[in-house]
Amino acid sequence: MPGTRKLPTREELRIWRDFLETGEALRNVLAARLQADTGLSPGDYAVLLALSEAEGNQVRSSELAALVGWERSRLSHHLGRMERRGLITREECATDSRGAVVVQAPAGAEAFQAATVPHLRAIRELFVDALTPAQITAAGEIAAALRQRLRD
Amino acid sequence: MPGTRKLPTREELRIWRDFLETGEALRNVLAARLQADTGLSPGDYAVLLALSEAEGNQVRSSELAALVGWERSRLSHHLGRMERRGLITREECATDSRGAVVVQAPAGAEAFQAATVPHLRAIRELFVDALTPAQITAAGEIAAALRQRLRD
DNA sequence: CTCCAGTAATTGACGTGTCAACTATGAAGC
DNA sequence: GCTTCATAGTTGACACGTCAATTACTGGAG
Numbered sequence: 001m002p003g004t005r006k007l008p009t010r011e012e013l014r015i016w017r018d019f020l021e022t023g024e025a026l027r028n029v030l031a032a033r034l035q036a037d038t039g040l041s042p043g044d045y046a047v048l049l050a051l052s053e054a055e056g057n058q059v060r061s062s063e064l065a066a067l068v069g070w071e072r073s074r075l076s077h078h079l080g081r082m083e084r085r086g087l088i089t090r091e092e093c094a095t096d097s098r099g100a101v102v103v104q105a106p107a108g109a110e111a112f113q114a115a116t117v118p119h120l121r122a123i124r125e126l127f128v129d130a131l132t133p134a135q136i137t138a139a140g141e142i143a144a145a146l147r148q149r150l151r152d
Numbered sequence: 153m154p155g156t157r158k159l160p161t162r163e164e165l166r167i168w169r170d171f172l173e174t175g176e177a178l179r180n181v182l183a184a185r186l187q188a189d190t191g192l193s194p195g196d197y198a199v200l201l202a203l204s205e206a207e208g209n210q211v212r213s214s215e216l217a218a219l220v221g222w223e224r225s226r227l228s229h230h231l232g233r234m235e236r237r238g239l240i241t242r243e244e245c246a247t248d249s250r251g252a253v254v255v256q257a258p259a260g261a262e263a264f265q266a267a268t269v270p271h272l273r274a275i276r277e278l279f280v281d282a283l284t285p286a287q288i289t290a291a292g293e294i295a296a297a298l299r300q301r302l303r304d
Numbered sequence: 305c306t307c308c309a310g311t312a313a314t315t316g317a318c319g320t321g322t323c324a325a326c327t328a329t330g331a332a333g334c
Numbered sequence: 335g336c337t338t339c340a341t342a343g344t345t346g347a348c349a350c351g352t353c354a355a356t357t358a359c360t361g362g363a364g
Contacts, residue, residue: 007272012280015292019279021221022295023175025302043350062312069173074351076314081349098312098359120159127171128164130301131294138290140167142283143174149282150177195320214342226321228344233319250329250342 026126033122038115043078044087045119048104048112051088057104060093064102087111178278185274190267195230196239197271200256200264203240209256212245216254239263 008016031042040048050067051057059067065075079102082088087108093099104112128136160168183194192200202219203209211219217227231254234240239260245251256264280288 006276007269008276008280012288013272013275015288015295016275016279018295018299019291020175020179022299022302023172026298027172029302041349060312071352072313073315073353077350080314093312096312096360098357100313117159120165123165123168124158124160126301127168127298128160130298132297135290135294135297136164136167138287139171139294142287142291142294143167143170145284145287146178146279146282147170147174149278150174150181193319212342223322224343225323225345229321230319232344245342248330248342250327252343 029126030119030122034115034119037118038111040111040115044082045112045115047075047078047082047102048087048108048115051102051104051108052112057109058091058101061090061100061102082108181278182271182274186267186271189270190263192263192267196234197264197267199227199230199234199254200239200260200267203254203256203260204264209261210243210253213242213252213254234260 027042034040034042034045046068047064050064051059054067061075061079062072065072068075070078079088079090083090085107086105089103089105091101091103093101131139179194186192186194186197198220199216202216203211206219213227213231214224217224220227222230231240231242235242237259238257241255241257243253243255245253283291
């Protein structure tokens with residue numbers, strides 16, 4: 001028949017928008033709390049987390065980009081901002097003169113230490129504790145299904 | 153006991169990150185398709201959608217901000233960019249000299265028309281069709297639960 | 305050794321988003 | 335009328351992100 005449905009129904013669209021907007025609101029609240037508690041942005045947190053887990057709290061720039069899942073350009077811009085604020089430093093790489101090694105500065109380590117517990121608590125409060133165990137499982141399965149579809 | 157868990161488990165944290173990153177990836181793909189198909193950003197689409205649904209395809213600026221759920225400042229910046237590209241125009245308001253009326257320009261109407269079906273198809277393909285009906289329902293309930301928790 | 309394709313990282317231009325400050329008008333109370 | 339406060343909207347400064355171009359070095363083919 002003409003007009004065979006390839007488009008979402010009104011209800012499906014409502015759920016999509018709800019899903020989208022709720023995710024955005026949640027990210028915004030978590031970001032605001034992190035900022036208020038420690039002055040870090042989610043990007044700062046991701047970088048400092050990766051550095052904290054690394055040997056000697058330092059990583060080659062490209063590797064860091066892979067760890068946080070960013071393009072190198074994005075990382076470079078972000079590191080510039082973090083360096084200005086004294087959260088990290090960039091040093092030359094001994095084994096490859098093109099390369100840069102990103103090092104956690106003392107202020108960065110300190111800020112990360114201060115951030116981690118409140119941030120995890122906030123995730124627990126606003127995500128984990130907001131859902132039933134079944135919903136948490138379902139959220140994981142939904143994410144997996146969506147990610148699977150994106151790989152096409 | 154000391155250390156009674158207030159923090160998410162490893163598994164809960166994994167699901168949270170998956171949920172977060174998958175949402176981001178999905179938004180990025182939808183935005184890229186919209187851009188490729190019609191040159192519109194998601195913001196452009198939201199504005200043009202609201203205008204399309206309005207009487208005479210025009211809305212007072214503040215009302216538009218409420219419709220799309222943005223701060224007025226954000227809307228103002230975005231309208232400036234859209235105006236430069238000929239998607240909308242801004243005109244004086246007859247009943248309030250402070251006010252501005254945002255009007256859909258011909259190019260805006262055309263771009264929105266061209267965008268809507270492909271965009272809805274993409275939502276169906278990447279969201280609706282990627283999930284089972286039960287998962288769609290669950291996604292709606294998860295969004296509702298998270299939103300409820302945010303209202304505190 | 306020399307050339308050159310590939311890699312590491314940065315840069316500049318620009319779109320996007322927030323916050324705080326500002327302009328200008330409306331509206332209420334006196 | 336006039337002061338005062340609220341409202342409409344814009345602006346500037348800056349954080350964040352993408353893309354394309356650029357710089358500088360590496361490493362292999364000849």
